[in-house]
Amino acid sequence: MGNLLKVLTREIENYPSFFLDFENAQATEGEREVWDQVNAVLQDSESILTGLQAYKGAGQEIRDAIQNPNDMTLQERAWNSVCPLVIKLKKFYSFSLRLEEALRSLLTSLTCPPLTPTQHLEREQALAKQFAEILHFTLRFDELKMRIPAIQNDFSYYRRTISRNRINNMNLDIENEVNNEMANRMSLFYAEATPMLKTLSTATTNFVSEMKGCIKVLKDQPADTVEGLLNALKFTTKHLNDESTPKNIRTMLQ
Numbered sequence: 001m002g003n004l005l006k007v008l009t010r011e012i013e014n015y016p017s018f019f020l021d022f023e024n025a026q027a028t029e030g031e032r033e034v035w036d037q038v039n040a041v042l043q044d045s046e047s048i049l050t051g052l053q054a055y056k057g058a059g060q061e062i063r064d065a066i067q068n069p070n071d072m073t074l075q076e077r078a079w080n081s082v083c084p085l086v087i088k089l090k091k092f093y094s095f096s097l098r099l100e101e102a103l104r105s106l107l108t109s110l111t112c113p114p115l116t117p118t119q120h121l122e123r124e125q126a127l128a129k130q131f132a133e134i135l136h137f138t139l140r141f142d143e144l145k146m147r148i149p150a151i152q153n154d155f156s157y158y159r160r161t162i163s164r165n166r167i168n169n170m171n172l173d174i175e176n177e178v179n180n181e182m183a184n185r186m187s188l189f190y191a192e193a194t195p196m197l198k199t200l201s202t203a204t205t206n207f208v209s210e211m212k213g214c215i216k217v218l219k220d221q222p223a224d225t226v227e228g229l230l231n232a233l234k235f236t237t238k239h240l241n242d243e244s245t246p247k248n249i250r251t252m253l254q
Contacts, residue, residue: 020121025129028126030124035127048137048141049140049144055151057150065077082161086155096189096195099199102130104203109124110127145196155183
């Protein structure tokens with residue numbers, strides 16, 4: 001993924017010249033399956049951003065409830081204000097999981113040999129456009145999230161109230177929507193300053209881990225049938241640009 005980003009931002013020295021026609025990029029037959037999968041996710045991205053931008057929080061209701069712990073009317077008002085917000089937060093979190101899966105599919109398509117990242121971008125511009133759209137969405141989501149401290153305050157109140165179980169028979173059916181396991185995962189997600197960027201990082205890490213698994217499988221094969229590929233994979237990280245790296249390997253994996 002690093003080389004793919006370098007190509008997009010032209011950070012590779014003597015980068016090849018090519019034109020990314022994002023405005024007119026159309027999925028080819030070979031791209032169609034992955035493009036459809038990713039497009040199904042991206043179609044929902046604007047509604048996610050709209051929902052996040054409209055997030056107002058329940059700060060006043062929560063403060064009133066905390067300052068008047070014996071006033072059950074205020075307790076109920078705060079709880080009923082927070083519950084719909086928690087459902088929204090779950091929706092945003094669930095979308096991040098879908099985005100992670102979509103990114104993994106794109107990484108597989110845009111980095112698979114024997115083509116270089118540059119060749120992939122030239123030939124699969126519809127997928128390259130989707131990759132850029134995911135990055136753009138990520139920046140927009142995280143920028144909005146950082147401006148809404150109410151998100152973590154609301155969710156903390158929800159978790160405290162659930163754990164104490166002080167409000168009995170008051171819309172506790174929400175635990176069917178956001179159980180303890182889901183709440184723990186959501187809490188970790190929203191604790192990040194840039195949760196969607198973290199999602200991309202996680203997707204990339206998982207992708208690399210899968211590649212390591214492939215290497216192990218290759219090593220179990222007869223050496224004469226996989227030697228060339230193994231040698232190439234050995235130089236995909238810090239040694240890629242070393243002068244000692246064979247030119248054919250550098251050309252394949254730049």
